[in-house]
Amino acid sequence: MSEKLKRRDFLKGAITGTGIGVLGAMGAYSYSGARKALFSKAERNMTDIGTCKSVKVTNISETSWFDNQTLVGDIKGAGGLLVDQYSYNWAPFGNGTGLGKGSYADGIAMIKQYLPHDLDKAWEIAQANSVNPDNAGGYSCLLEVEELDGNKRKFLLDSGWSYKWMDECFKREGIDKMLENREIEALFISHEHFDHYWGLPVTMKYDPTITIYIPEGFYPEGKQYIKDAGHTGKLIEVKNGLCKQIPGMASYVFPIPIICRVYGEQSLYFNIKDKGLVSVTGCCHQGIIRFAETAYKEIKYENDQCHGIYGGLHISPFDDWDPKYDDLVISLERYGFERIGCNHCTGVLCAKKFISAGYPVIEGTARFRSKDKAYLGNGDTITFG
Amino acid sequence: MERFGEHYLEERKLVKRWSGPIPALVSLLLTLTVFYATWWIFQDPRGLMRMYTPYIGYMYCRWWLIMMIWMVYIFDFWPFKRKWLETAHPLVKGTVLTLISVAILLALVKGFFEGFLGNYGLAYFNPEQLEKLDGITSFFAAEYSALAILMFAAIASWLSPAWVVAMENAPWNKMPQPARGFSILTITFFLSTIVYFVTMHPHMGILYHPWQYFTSIAPPYWEKFADTVSGNFHVSWIMCCTVVVWLVETIWERYPFNLIKNNWLRRFATFFGIILIALAMHFFLYFAQELTWGEAIRGTRRAFSPDWRWLHVGEMAIFFLVPALFLAFYCDNWPKKFSMPVNVATRTIVCLVAAVVLYIAYYKTSHLFLGTQKGFSHPQQFPMIPTIWLINIWLAHHWFMDNWPAWKMVPKTAHEIEADHNAARARIDDIRFTPKFVTGIGAGLAIGVLFYVVTVWALPGLYEIIDIIPKN
Numbered sequence: 008m009s010e011k012l013k014r015r016d017f018l019k020g021a022i023t024g025t026g027i028g029v030l031g032a033m034g035a036y037s038y039s040g041a042r043k044a045l046f047s048k049a050e051r052n053m054t055d056i057g058t059c060k061s062v063k064v065t066n067i068s069e070t071s072w073f074d075n076q077t078l079v080g081d082i083k084g085a086g087g088l089l090v091d092q093y094s095y096n097w098a099p100f101g102n103g104t105g106l107g108k109g110s111y112a113d114g115i116a117m118i119k120q121y122l123p124h125d126l127d128k129a130w131e132i133a134q135a136n137s138v139n140p141d142n143a144g145g146y147s148c149l150l151e152v153e154e155l156d157g158n159k160r161k162f163l164l165d166s167g168w169s170y171k172w173m174d175e176c177f178k179r180e181g182i183d184k185m186l187e188n189r190e191i192e193a194l195f196i197s198h199e200h201f202d203h204y205w206g207l208p209v210t211m212k213y214d215p216t217i218t219i220y221i222p223e224g225f226y227p228e229g230k231q232y233i234k235d236a237g238h239t240g241k242l243i244e245v246k247n248g249l250c251k252q253i254p255g256m257a258s259y260v261f262p263i264p265i266i267c268r269v270y271g272e273q274s275l276y277f278n279i280k281d282k283g284l285v286s287v288t289g290c291c292h293q294g295i296i297r298f299a300e301t302a303y304k305e306i307k308y309e310n311d312q313c314h315g316i317y318g319g320l321h322i323s324p325f326d327d328w329d330p331k332y333d334d335l336v337i338s339l340e341r342y343g344f345e346r347i348g349c350n351h352c353t354g355v356l357c358a359k360k361f362i363s364a365g366y367p368v369i370e371g372t373a374r375f376r377s378k379d380k381a382y383l384g385n386g387d388t389i390t391f392g
Numbered sequence: 393m394e395r396f397g398e399h400y401l402e403e404r405k406l407v408k409r410w411s412g413p414i415p416a417l418v419s420l421l422l423t424l425t426v427f428y429a430t431w432w433i434f435q436d437p438r439g440l441m442r443m444y445t446p447y448i449g450y451m452y453c454r455w456w457l458i459m460m461i462w463m464v465y466i467f468d469f470w471p472f473k474r475k476w477l478e479t480a481h482p483l484v485k486g487t488v489l490t491l492i493s494v495a496i497l498l499a500l501v502k503g504f505f506e507g508f509l510g511n512y513g514l515a516y517f518n519p520e521q522l523e524k525l526d527g528i529t530s531f532f533a534a535e536y537s538a539l540a541i542l543m544f545a546a547i548a549s550w551l552s553p554a555w556v557v558a559m560e561n562a563p564w565n566k567m568p569q570p571a572r573g574f575s576i577l578t579i580t581f582f583l584s585t586i587v588y589f590v591t592m593h594p595h596m597g598i599l600y601h602p603w604q605y606f607t608s609i610a611p612p613y614w615e616k617f618a619d620t621v622s623g624n625f626h627v628s629w630i631m632c633c634t635v636v637v638w639l640v641e642t643i644w645e646r647y648p649f650n651l652i653k654n655n656w657l658r659r660f661a662t663f664f665g666i667i668l669i670a671l672a673m674h675f676f677l678y679f680a681q682e683l684t685w686g687e688a689i690r691g692t693r694r695a696f697s698p699d700w701r702w703l704h705v706g707e708m709a710i711f712f713l714v715p716a717l718f719l720a721f722y723c724d725n726w727p728k729k730f731s732m733p734v735n736v737a738t739r740t741i742v743c744l745v746a747a748v749v750l751y752i753a754y755y756k757t758s759h760l761f762l763g764t765q766k767g768f769s770h771p772q773q774f775p776m777i778p779t780i781w782l783i784n785i786w787l788a789h790h791w792f793m794d795n796w797p798a799w800k801m802v803p804k805t806a807h808e809i810e811a812d813h814n815a816a817r818a819r820i821d822d823i824r825f826t827p828k829f830v831t832g833i834g835a836g837l838a839i840g841v842l843f844y845v846v847t848v849w850a851l852p853g854l855y856e857i858i859d860i861i862p863k864n
Contacts, residue, residue, distance in 0.1 A: 013828045015731065020832020021839065022733040023648055026740075028840015034672030036844070037679035045848070046687055076529050083531035086442025088772045089764060094438075107442075263694060264767035294693030321693075327532040330598050330622040331699040333611070337621075338691025356527070356601055 053307040058280040059255025060153040061392030064287060064317045068167055068176040068385050069350035070144040070376050071202030077142045079325050081106060082267075092201050092267035093228050099129060099170065099205060101137025109137075111228035115235050123211035123237040130170040143169035144376070145206045146289060146319065146351050149182060149191075152256055153392070155280060160253060161185060163194045163217075164275065164318075165289050167206035174209050179375070179386065186213030193218040195258060197289025198265060198272040199229040208236040216240040222260040223247050224271025245273055249305050255279070259301060261293040274318075276302055279392040283312030283345075290321045290352050296335065299342050315346035315391045317383070323354025336360045346391060348383035355379045396569050397469025397477055401791065403809055404478075406724075406799040415798030416722040422798075423789055427782050428761075435777065436763040444763070445531075446774045447538035453780050454545035455501060458552055459493040460784065464791045465556045466580075467573035478803050482796030489792040505541045516540050516596050525600070536599060543592040543623065547584045550633040555580050557641045558662035562655070591630070595623025619690050622699035628678070631706030631776070632670035635713045640666060642720035643739035647732050650820055677705040683848065684855035694769035704768070708751065710779045715746035717783060721790040732819045755860050768860075 036042060072078040082088060085095050085107035093100055093111040100114025117136060121129035134140040145167020152160045163182070167173035177183045185191050194210055194217050197203050210217060218241040219233065225244070233242060247262045252275075260273045272292045277285040284302050291298060299313055322332050336357070348369045349358050358381035361368050369389055370380045377384025408415045432439040435449045443449030463469060469477055469489075477485065510518020517540055522533035555561065555576050564575040597608025598621060604610065611621045618625035640646055640662065649665055652658035681701050682688065688698040695701075719725060719739055727738050754775055759766040765773050794801035804812070823829070 013826070016824060016826045016828040017832040017835075019731055019733045019823055020829035020834075021836040022737045022832075024833035024836020024838075025840040025843065026648075026737070026836070027833070028837040028842075029844050030669055030672045030840075031837070032841045032844035033676035034668065037672070038675035042679055042682070043687075046682065049686075075527075079529040079531040083445070083529075083534070086437050086439075087445035087448075087531075089437035089444060089446070090442065091438070262767075264765035264770035264773065266765075266770075266772060268765065270766060292693070294691075294697070296689055296692035297694070297696055300689055300692065300696075325529060325532060326527045327529070327535075328599055328601060330595055330612075331620065331624075331693075331697060333598060333621050334697065334699060335691040335693075338689075341691075360601070 049304050051303065052305050054249060054251075054305055055307050056249075056251050056257040056276065056278055057254030058155065058278045058309060059253075059392070060155050060157070060280055061390055062153070062256075062277045062279065062285055062287070063151040063388060063390040064348065065149040065151070065180055065388045066350065066371075066383060066385055067147040067149060067180050067182060068145050068173065068375075069148075069319070069382065070378075070385060071146050071168060071351060072142050072144050073376060074142055075325055077139050081138055088266040090267065092199075092269065095201075095267075096136075096138045097201060097205075098137035098140035098143055099133035101133055101135075101140070103136040106138050111231070115232070119235050122235060123208040123215060126170040126174060126208055126212055129208070133170075140169070143172065143205075144202065145169055145173045145176070146203050147173065147176070147182075147206070148287075148318070149180065149185075150275070150287065152253065152277065154254060161191045163191055163210065164287065165197050165203040166194060166210045168202040168204075170206060170209055173206040174212070176375075176385065177209060177213070183213050186210065186217065189214060189216075191217065193220060195273060195275065196221045197274065198222060198292065199225050199269045200265065200267065200290065203289050204229065204232075207232060207238075211237045214240075218243065220245050220258065220273065222271040222273035224260075224262060224269075226268070226270070247271070257306070259298075259305070261297075261301075263293050265290075265292045274298055276306060276308075277391065278306070278308045279314055281309055282392050283310050283314035284308040285315040285317070285391040286313075288316075288318035288320065290319045290324075292321050294335070295320045296338060296342065313342045313344050315348070315389075316344055317348040317389055317391075319351030320349050320353040320357070322352070322357040324352035326354055326356055328354075328356065332357060333360075336364055339366060340364070346389065348387075348389040350377070350382040350384060353382070355381055358382055393568065395474050396467075396472060397464070397474065398569065400469060400474070400477055401464070402812070403804050404794065405802045405804045405808065406795055407802055409798055409800060415795070416718075418798045419722050419789070419795060420718070423782070423785050426789075427778075427785050430785070431762065431778065431781060435781065438763040444772075444774075444777060445535060445538075446772045446777060447535045447542060450774055450777050451501065451538040451542035451545065452497065453777050453784065454542050454549060455497050456493060456784050457780055457787070458545055458548050459497045459500075460787045460791060461549070461552045462496075462573075462577065463489065463493055464787075465553055466576045468569050470569040470573055478801070482793040482801070486788060486793035486796070490788050493788075501541060505544070506537065510537065514540075514596075516599070536596075540592070540596055543595070543627070544584060544588050546627055546630050546634070547587045547591070548580065550630055550637060551580045551583050551587070552577075553637050553641070554633070554663060554666060557637050557646070558649075558666055559659045560655075562659055587630075591626035592623050595621075595626075618702065619688065619698040620702065622702070624699045624702040628702040628705040629670055629674040632673040632677075632709045633666060635709040636666045636670045636673065638713055639716055639740075639743075643716045643725065643743060644736050645725075645732060645819075647736050648823075651823055673709060674705055677708045678702065679848075680708075680851055681705075683851045700769050707775045710776050711751045711754070712743060712747040714750060714779055714783065715743045717786055718746075719743060721786055722795065731822055733823070752858060752860055 094109050096106055096109030099118055102109050102113035118129040118132050147165045147167045150162045215237050216239055220243045223246050245260050247260045249259050251257045255278045257276045258273050262271055264270055275287040279285055286298050346367055371382050371384035371387040373380045373384050375385035434441050435444040437444055506518045515521035519533040519537040522528050523530055564572045594608045594612035597604040598610050614625050615621050649662040652661055688701050689696045690698055727735055
């Protein structure tokens with residue numbers, strides 16, 4: 008055999024062997040326990056956000072919609088969960104053309120002149136032109152942060168959806184007066200979803216000058232709505248990551264894609280003196296465990312303890328289920344939360360699974376159209392600290 | 393005896409109408425246009441039918457792929473006569489065969505799964521049965537049902553072609569059509585059912601509250617190993633199997649399994665070799681995510697949850713299949729001038745690079761034109777749908793339409809067919825187990841392991857440099 012042939016045989020063997028070697032190593036090592044030695048231990052930034060004495064959350068409304076079948080039927084009819092929320096033809100942006108054929112421009116043109124001073128008229132028009140307007144509710148809560156010196160500061164998280172429903176809820180909890188009296192410092196919008204954000208004019212009606220914090224990732228329609236809703240105050244677009252607000256309170260923006268063409272969610276952290284970390288969320292699309300893990304990595308908090316959670320935990324918002332949600336129910340134990348106030352998009356089924364698993368769920372009173380006592384419902388309060 | 397489409401694909405000569413890369417580029421442009429038009433009509437959330445819910449669109453997409461595999465690989469185009477295949481205009485053939493594939497698809501999904509199985513066996517195959525359950529909305533009833541049906545499809549899309557590619561149609565390889573087709577269909581469907589019951593059925597069994605302990609193993613047996621109770625763990629390796637089957641069939645030319653002379657040994661080695669390669673891919677692509685994004689955290693959502701990471705393994709694998717099929721269908725499986733190992737290695741490297749480029753381009757831009765969401769891990773973001781949709785169009789174009797209009801189909805003469813067989817034999821005979829070859833294998837093994845080590849070392853840094861989109 009010539010040298011050339013021998014070299015060619017060697018080359019063929021070497022190439023074949025390389026393939027086998029790569030595949031063999033991939034199979035043998037990639038999921039072995041030994042691989043974990045390569046993972047760097049998470050470095051903790053331990054950012055000091057200060058501490059506060061307590062935070063009280065008043066649930067203004069957690070019922071974003073009143074009938075799941077109706078809402079999910081609309082989603083199905085319009086083409087599924089990826090369809091742009093402004094095209095569903097839901098109130099207040101209905102244009103009278105039917106499900107899945109709406110647009111922000113058409114919808115706002117019909118009501119803009121009434122925002123925010125005549126919401127009754129605006130909603131009446133929206134009702135006439137929208138799909139299932141009476142199914143709209145909304146999500147919003149009041150946060151009262153007590154500083155270490157006893158000073159109390161108030162913030163709103165989200166402004167709900169239906170003008171009519173949210174106005175009723177604001178009046179029920181006295182939010183209208185607080186806004187009129189400028190007692191509430193700022194409105195944090197968790198994300199651009201209809202049920203958290205489209206009720207913005209209700210807040211504007213009582214205090215158009217309020218400072219608004221929105222997360223990075225809003226679409227152009229969402230940003231335009233702030234202007235169209237009559238806002239005259241300061242608008243702050245919070246960049247992805249941690250943003251300190253006041254001692255013991257910080258927001259965190261997660262750059263995550265969300266159904267109905269929404270991007271990015273802002274959630275809140277509180278560091279309660281001698282208690283630990285409290286997480287308050289709108290929908291928590293990033294996942295409560297991701298939220299807790301991010302806090303662990305980024306923030307220094309009391310006793311290194313996850314003390315409490317409040318809000319929608321976005322597990323089964325439409326009472327749907329998936330085995331990955333069971334992963335959450337099984338895994339949440341590791342984080343040692345001491346008080347859990349869940350509602351909204353958590354899913355009643357999930358709240359019940361939490362209770363069955365022995366987690367410290369603070370049950371509610373099921374008033375004002377909240378569905379079940381497993382939820383911390385409308386008008387209920389929870390205090391951490 | 394009528395041969396129908398037996399060996400039709402090997403015995404057709406596709407003659408380029410223009411020289412150089414023009415036919416490939418024309419075909420790419422044409423198929424991408426058809427892709428986008430049909431995407432808008434059927435799948436796009438902004439389009440006409442909006443089937444990308446996502447599971448309904450995904451279900452039809454997966455099963456359409458299998459329908460074409462059944463028609464071409466398992467049934468050899470039966471009942472269409474060879475004469476018709478060779479003389480009908482590609483547009484006529486494409487239209488007729490595509491419509492038939494869709495008709496069988498609808499009969500299977502609506503008739504067999506939803507109508508028969510869903511009404512008389514397993515309720516979760518039928519949305520109407522699910523809607524009878526308390527609290528289940530019609531949307532999720534349809535989604536759950538579609539999920540179950542498409543999970544079956546995932547398995548069938550591996551096993552159906554595997555029986556032809558790996559098992560070489562044995563033991564029915566000498567049987568005429570349609571008896572051979574029905575035999576293979578029966579065995580692959582049977583095997584798919586078994587695999588479904590031990591992989592996907594336990595996933596469906598815990599989809600409801602309370603867990604269905606009496607009908608499925610709950611929590612599923614893979615929980616500790618996979619760090620999740622989700623069936624996505626199986627979707628991952630099964631998807632890899634599907635991809636590897638086609639790599640073996642196209643750019644790898646069944647190498648190195650074709651070196652085995654003993655028929656049954658070769659068949660089993662190929663069948664199980666595909667699974668082993670798929671498992672290697674399955675574990676490595678999971679590991680690659682750990683290296684770039686960090687360890688998964690059980691219970692969380694999106695890019696950090698183990699269940700999504702397993703799903704993403706399958707998604708990454710499919711990005712590899714797209715360039716492989718393009719190379720095979722439109723580039724005449726370039727290159728062919730070297731020895732088989734060198735050809736195979738060159739194609740593999742080309743496809744790997746193309747897959748990485750496609751992956752980056754997809755996640756950077758697809759949300760701008762597909763109506764999907766920006767980001768890696770949106771629960772409704774399924775890159776497998778557009779990629780398989782494109783593959784389906786390529787299969788219809790390549791199998792049903794002979795790459796028309798950039799190529800013209802001319803039946804090979806008996807002499808050409810014989811020459812092809814001789815060339816194929818010669819390529820195999822060219823690989824000799826000489827001492828140098830064996831030494832080469834030894835050296836190659838070391839190089840392969842070293843390459844793996846370097847890849848593992850370099851991946852985190854490379855990912856940081858590329859930074860496709862924010863990592864949450």
